[in-house]
Amino acid sequence: MLQTEPTPEQIRDQKPYLQLGLTEAEYALFTKRLGRLPNYTEVGLQSGMWSEHCAYKYSKPILKTFWTKNERVLMGPGEGAGVIAIGEGKAVVFKAESHNHPSAVEPYEGAATGIGGIIRDIFSIGAKPVASLDSLAFGTRFDAHNQNLIDQVVAGIGGYGNAIGIPTVGGEIQFDASYQDNPLVNAMCVGVMDEKDIQRGQAAGVGNAIIYVGAKTGRDGINGASFASAQFSKEEDADRSAxxxxxxxxxxxxxxACLAVTQKHQKALVGMQDMGAAGLVSSSAEMASKAGFGMTLDLDLIPQREPGMTPFEIMLSESQERMLLCIRTGFEQEILDLFAGYDLDAVVCGRVEAGHQYRLLHHGAVVCDIPVGLLTDAVPTYTTTPKQPARLAHPAPDFTPTITDIDQTLRALLALPNIASKRSLFKRYDAQVQTNTVIAPGGDAGVIRVRGTHRALAMTADSNGRLLALDPEIGGAITVAEAARNLVATGAEPLGITDCLNYGDPSKPEVYYELQASAKGIVEATKVFNTPVISGNVSLYNETSGVGIHPTPMIGMVGLITDLDAITTVAFKQAGDVVFLVGATGDDYNGSSIQYLQNGAYAGRLTGFDLTQEKAIQDKMLKAIQAHLVNACHDLADGGLAAALVEMGTANRLGIKGSTALSAAQFFAETQGRFLAAVPPAQQAAFAAQMGKDAVVLGTVSDGEFVLDLADAKLDTTIADLAAIQEEALAWQLK
Incomplete structure (x- = not known):
C-alpha cells in the first residue's frame, strides 16, 4: 500500500495497477468506459472486482456450460449458495469454497477463515448451518514444512468449526507431489431451512438502508481476491497481509443474529450478503447490481479497528465475520437493536439510490462515482486456444502389476498415505456437536438427521487429481460418479453438487484444455445422475515458479434419505453375513494405487469406465439398501477390492473367508462402478435377485480371519494385523 495515493495521471503513467493484478488493456477498457481517468480508490475496486476470483474471467465461458436446474432446484448459481427442495417444506442449502492461496502462507488462519467464509454463505440465504466438510490435498514429502502445513490446516479447520458449533462430518485428505508447494484447502458447508425463508443478496428499493453488521474492518486480507488470482510468491512474507x-x-x-433477522424480521429484510472475496466492495456492488439499483456508502460510518484507513483499504479489506444487509426504510432501529443484543456492531452506512451509480463518500468528499455495472458486468472474458498436453496425446503403455507375495503387497498398499486411515487427523474435528450426526468421518459419506422431519442428508466431498492428470474428461466424470457412489452406499439418493475447480494458470493452452475437458466430463455425469451444479467456485493460478497442480475439481454432493432405518454404514456388523462384490472387475490399473506402489508414479490412459453402466449399478444398489437387504456397504475406489475389504473389517475387527475367480492383480484393480455389500443370510436370495448378474458372492464375514482364495494366489492373515497397519501408517509417517 502506498503511503501517498498517486493521482489519476500518475496512475496512468506509472501503472501501479499492474501490481494489483490488472493488465494495461483492462485499465484502458475501464478508463474508456468510465470516460475519465480513475482515481486510486476506483482502480482498487476494479482490481478486486475484475480479479479471476470475483469475475471468473477465464472460467465464465466454461461455467456457462454447466447444467444447473432440475425439478428440485429452488435456487442455483449466482447467490451465496444453492438451494434444493427435500420435501416436508424443507430445503438443503450448500456450497464449497477454496482457500488455497491463504492456507499456503498462513495455514491456520487460511483454513479457519475458509470455514468462516463458507458458513456465512449458508446463513446469508437464511439457512442454519448444520454440517461442514473439507477436501484437502498436500504434498508427499513429509518434511518439517509440510508436516507443519498439514498440522496447522487441520488445526484451523477444527479450531474454527468446533468453536462455532458446526460438526465436521466428512471430507477427504489426499497426498500427491503436485500439491507440495500448492496445498488445496476446499471447505464445504451444508445448511437446512424452510423453503419459505429463502433470502437473496440484493439491495433494492430507493431509500432503503444499507446496514453493516459484525466485526470491525481492519487491514487484514487487503485485496485478497487479487492475491487469490495470481501464482504463489516464494516471498511468503510479502503475501501474509492478504x-x-x-x-x-x-x-x-x-x-x-442473522438467522433471527431472516426468521423473525422478514418484513424488514430486503437482502443480505456475506463480505467475502473483495470485502465490502463485492458485497455492496453485487447487491446493487443484482437488483438493478445504485448505491451510496459513507465510509466514515464503517466500524474500523485501525486508525487512518484509506478508502482503498476500507473497501478491499477482507476482515472476517462481516455481513451487509439491505433493510426497508423505517425498520432500521429494529435491526440495529437486534444486533446490539448480540454485542455486534451494526450501523446504517448507506442507502439504495435510483439509477445505477456506485458512490463512496470519505471525509465529506466523493472518492468514487462510477456505474455499478462497470464493476460487476463490464468485466472482459477470456478464452485460451486449448492444446492437448503431450502426456495425453502420447499416454504410457497400460500398466499391469506383478504380484509375487500378495500378503506383503497388501500390507505395503495399506501403508500408502492415500490408503492409510486419516483418523489421526480428522479425530481432531468435532463430528457430534448439534447431536444430529448419524455417520461421522471415516465412512463413504457423512449423514445427519434433519430435525423436525423423517429425513436425513448424506454428504461427501471428492476429488481425483491423479485421474484427471491422465484424462481430464473421463476423470471429471469419474469424480462425479464416485461422489454419487459414496452417497448411494449410505442409502441416499443424490440430489446435486457444488464444486471447487482447482487448476493452474488458465492462460496456458494445456491448462485451459484441462479445464475445458474436465468440465465436459462433469456436465455429462451430472446429467446422468440428475445432480445439477447449484453453487461453487473457481481457484486458478495454483502454480509455483510456473509449475501447476494436477487439474483437481472437487465435487461436493448431497443426497436425501427418506427412510432413517435404511441408513447404511461401511463396517461389517456380524460374522456370517454374505459378502457380495457388485459390478464387474477388469484389468484397470492405470492411475491406481498399485501402480503408484510399484512404479512411484501414475501413468497411462483411463480404462474401464462406463457412465451408463455406473448409473445402472448405483440404481440397483440403492434399491437394495432401501429394501433393507443390506447390513453394510462400501464403494470401491482407491486401492480397489483390497483396500475396501480391510476398511469394512477394521471397525469391528471382522474379516472375510471366501474365494473368487479374480486374479491377484485384479484384487488391486480400480475398476469404477463397484460396491461391496454385506447381506444377512436371510436376505441373500432377495439381494441376488435384485442385483442379477451384477453381483457375485465373494465369501462370508468371519470373526477375524482374513482368508481369500484368488485364481492365482491365496491370502491368509487376520483383520487385526491388516487393520493395525491401515490405522497407524499415516500417523507414523507424519511424525
Missing part, C-alpha cells in the same frame, strides 16, 4: 484473521466466537453471534 490473509484474513478469523474469530469463530464472533461468527457464532453473527450467525445467530
Amino acid at each position: 490473509v484474513q484473521v478469523g474469530d469463530p466466537f464472533m461468527e457464532k453471534l453473527l450467525t445467530d
Whole structure:
C-alpha cells in the first residue's frame, strides 16, 4: 500500500495497477468506459472486482456450460449458495469454497477463515448451518514444512468449526507431489431451512438502508481476491497481509443474529450478503447490481479497528465475520437493536439510490462515482486456444502389476498415505456437536438427521487429481460418479453438487484444455445422475515458479434419505453375513494405487469406465439398501477390492473367508462402478435377485480371519494385523 495515493495521471503513467493484478488493456477498457481517468480508490475496486476470483474471467465461458436446474432446484448459481427442495417444506442449502492461496502462507488462519467464509454463505440465504466438510490435498514429502502445513490446516479447520458449533462430518485428505508447494484447502458447508425463508443478496428499493453488521474492518486480507488470482510468491512474507484473521466466537453471534433477522424480521429484510472475496466492495456492488439499483456508502460510518484507513483499504479489506444487509426504510432501529443484543456492531452506512451509480463518500468528499455495472458486468472474458498436453496425446503403455507375495503387497498398499486411515487427523474435528450426526468421518459419506422431519442428508466431498492428470474428461466424470457412489452406499439418493475447480494458470493452452475437458466430463455425469451444479467456485493460478497442480475439481454432493432405518454404514456388523462384490472387475490399473506402489508414479490412459453402466449399478444398489437387504456397504475406489475389504473389517475387527475367480492383480484393480455389500443370510436370495448378474458372492464375514482364495494366489492373515497397519501408517509417517 502506498503511503501517498498517486493521482489519476500518475496512475496512468506509472501503472501501479499492474501490481494489483490488472493488465494495461483492462485499465484502458475501464478508463474508456468510465470516460475519465480513475482515481486510486476506483482502480482498487476494479482490481478486486475484475480479479479471476470475483469475475471468473477465464472460467465464465466454461461455467456457462454447466447444467444447473432440475425439478428440485429452488435456487442455483449466482447467490451465496444453492438451494434444493427435500420435501416436508424443507430445503438443503450448500456450497464449497477454496482457500488455497491463504492456507499456503498462513495455514491456520487460511483454513479457519475458509470455514468462516463458507458458513456465512449458508446463513446469508437464511439457512442454519448444520454440517461442514473439507477436501484437502498436500504434498508427499513429509518434511518439517509440510508436516507443519498439514498440522496447522487441520488445526484451523477444527479450531474454527468446533468453536462455532458446526460438526465436521466428512471430507477427504489426499497426498500427491503436485500439491507440495500448492496445498488445496476446499471447505464445504451444508445448511437446512424452510423453503419459505429463502433470502437473496440484493439491495433494492430507493431509500432503503444499507446496514453493516459484525466485526470491525481492519487491514487484514487487503485485496485478497487479487492475491487469490495470481501464482504463489516464494516471498511468503510479502503475501501474509492478504490473509484474513478469523474469530469463530464472533461468527457464532453473527450467525445467530442473522438467522433471527431472516426468521423473525422478514418484513424488514430486503437482502443480505456475506463480505467475502473483495470485502465490502463485492458485497455492496453485487447487491446493487443484482437488483438493478445504485448505491451510496459513507465510509466514515464503517466500524474500523485501525486508525487512518484509506478508502482503498476500507473497501478491499477482507476482515472476517462481516455481513451487509439491505433493510426497508423505517425498520432500521429494529435491526440495529437486534444486533446490539448480540454485542455486534451494526450501523446504517448507506442507502439504495435510483439509477445505477456506485458512490463512496470519505471525509465529506466523493472518492468514487462510477456505474455499478462497470464493476460487476463490464468485466472482459477470456478464452485460451486449448492444446492437448503431450502426456495425453502420447499416454504410457497400460500398466499391469506383478504380484509375487500378495500378503506383503497388501500390507505395503495399506501403508500408502492415500490408503492409510486419516483418523489421526480428522479425530481432531468435532463430528457430534448439534447431536444430529448419524455417520461421522471415516465412512463413504457423512449423514445427519434433519430435525423436525423423517429425513436425513448424506454428504461427501471428492476429488481425483491423479485421474484427471491422465484424462481430464473421463476423470471429471469419474469424480462425479464416485461422489454419487459414496452417497448411494449410505442409502441416499443424490440430489446435486457444488464444486471447487482447482487448476493452474488458465492462460496456458494445456491448462485451459484441462479445464475445458474436465468440465465436459462433469456436465455429462451430472446429467446422468440428475445432480445439477447449484453453487461453487473457481481457484486458478495454483502454480509455483510456473509449475501447476494436477487439474483437481472437487465435487461436493448431497443426497436425501427418506427412510432413517435404511441408513447404511461401511463396517461389517456380524460374522456370517454374505459378502457380495457388485459390478464387474477388469484389468484397470492405470492411475491406481498399485501402480503408484510399484512404479512411484501414475501413468497411462483411463480404462474401464462406463457412465451408463455406473448409473445402472448405483440404481440397483440403492434399491437394495432401501429394501433393507443390506447390513453394510462400501464403494470401491482407491486401492480397489483390497483396500475396501480391510476398511469394512477394521471397525469391528471382522474379516472375510471366501474365494473368487479374480486374479491377484485384479484384487488391486480400480475398476469404477463397484460396491461391496454385506447381506444377512436371510436376505441373500432377495439381494441376488435384485442385483442379477451384477453381483457375485465373494465369501462370508468371519470373526477375524482374513482368508481369500484368488485364481492365482491365496491370502491368509487376520483383520487385526491388516487393520493395525491401515490405522497407524499415516500417523507414523507424519511424525
